[in-house]
Amino acid sequence: MTVPAPRLSTADRTPSQDTVGALGSIEAADYSFWYGAKQALHQVSLQIPARSVTAFIGPSGCGKSTFLRSINRMNALIPDTRHEGAIRLDGEDVNGTSMDVVQLRQRIGMVFQRWNPFPRSVYDNVAYGPRINGTGSRQELDAAVESSLRRAALWDEVKDRLRDSALGLSGGQQQRLCIARALANQPEVLLLDEPCSALDPIATQKIEELLYELKSEITIVIVTHNLQQAARVSDRTAFFYMGRLIEVDATQSMFTSPREERTEAYITGRFG
């Protein structure tokens, strides 16, 4: 596969290490979203503190993924959508005119339900973000690849096969590779859209442990259908239902004493 030539002119797009610090708080204010005429989100207001794990739960079609994908503007790919209200990253409107979407997506990494490594080597997958964002020298890339793979708890498994195709890895490894690829941009926030729904329990456990390790460094938002997973990995949980945010609270309180009846019905398995 072709390797994009590093371009130094875009070096200013790389977030510098020391700004990663306490950044990464997200705030939504009356955020609504429409697919064509269909309203998918109704005035969602929500605070996601930096360096914590927030889980979005709710039945299929409740808007949790739509909200997640609104944070890094991935919904903009879908034609005929619109929004009202604001989502702010560190106080800055992600849809604001001064917000560069390319930069936004470097600051907010994303991992998808179905792992999607590029059909290239392990190394080239992880190096992709730094390369397009201007990291030029070989040493810098090597360092970024190694540290990202270590942070994704994958280094020991792939360090001898960095040049092999990423598609030769197991599903769980490929998903952790996608996490490493996102981490290589040194994002402030990591969004995960049902990252374990296609993985076996052991691979799932590895990713959950990884999220636990990572939350001291970055803000994590995870959409999950698995309530046990939400209970295990998250500090806070937000329950979405029919496009509305019903309740958001510390995970422990939410699962032991939900304030809303619908939340209780959902987490006790009466519907959804």
Added chain:
Amino acid sequence: MGSTSIEGASSADRWYRIITTACALSIPLLLGFIALQVFVGAWPAFEKFGLSFLTGSTWDVGAGEFGAAPMIYGTVVSSVLALVLATPLALGVAIFLSEFAPPWLRQPVAFLVDLLAAIPSVVYGLWGIFVLLPVLREDVMPFLATTLGLGNTPLFSGPAYGNSMLAASVILAIMILPYISAVAREVLMAVPRAQREAALALGATRWEMIRDAVVPYARSGIIGGIILGLGRALGETMAVTMLIGNRAELSASLFAPGYTLASVIANEFAEASTEFHTAALMACGAVLLVVTLMVNMIARWLVGRVAREGR
């Protein structure tokens, strides 16, 4: 597949299978039969001239001397040049249609491009004679030779008659463009959304996404489309015969007339009176058959590979 059938239905099943199998077998048999006939017909020429049929550059019907090198050269050069001209344009169209065009524009433009494939070859030839040749002779060739100063290089030297390798290549380029473009468009649109999202979510611009995620993923399919276009170009007869000048001479200049395997067959078959002349034309056909079959097989394999990887 061969599962045991229910009693009673077995006879009907068997006949059904026999008939469909016969239908399916008839196609490869037909192909084999045609190939066999061509090679049998060509055998006297291969036997008499041997390898010099492929390497000799004298095609003299009167003297009974048949060397097909100018035709082989003309076939390959006109087709390859057509590819060089058509590929960037076809890819541009395909990338525009799959990545940038608004949905309401995509269908009409794709339809018009595909329609290029529906124009009869002889109409292309006619258009070539009355429109393309004057433009080449009066504008393009002088521009290349004089304005750009390329007239001293072997490729663009000599008088500009119009009828030439260049004219044939340009018309071929237009004719194969829809094939390359259609295949490229299909494979580009078949690139999974997950691949596009992967690149965008990492902060790729739209252009970077196309360059790094979409095109590489579709690459072997695009190459397959290009080779499919090459297969079309190699065998194209009518339009090329009308424009290439039909002179069996090896010349490096694209301004000079040339000849192709297909056009020599079309031009001379009706007048072939001697055994060796007929055999020589059959041999041209055999060479063309082998080359185009190989090219098509490679193209299909490459396109199929993308389809398998896409799953």
